[in-house]
Amino acid sequence: MAENQYNTEEYAWSDIKVVMLGREVTGIRAVKYGSKWEKTPGYAAGNEPRFMERKNKSYSCEIKLLQSELEAIITAAGGDPLSIPPFDVVIAFVPQVGLPVVTDVVKRAEFDNFEKDSKQGDGSHEITMGIQCLKIQYNTVK
16 A cells, blocks of 8 residues: 655745835734635526626735834835835745745735734734735746
């Protein structure tokens, strides 16, 4: 009987490199991004769906930063990070061994919201930055 072969390698948080606004973001605590394509069943004769209606695509992104990283962005932006012109966010998964490098690009991103929050007992401060974008390109480097 053949022995099962298992891949024990997996991408990890320590493999992620994020670059935006011309520099690697070292004060990042989390990144989340994704795509959505609005699809609904289409109807014609009868009462059963006949086809799938494909409507609008949309994209979402948010990053969680340490406050020091946000302050660096504010300084570089000259004040309001919500006024920064569109930029790309490059997210690269660079594993130490075994797996290929995967690079995703959030295109024409703009910050659309953030909130500073602090309370007693906090160690470091994390700020979630909401991002609107026009496209996400997945696995752009082969």
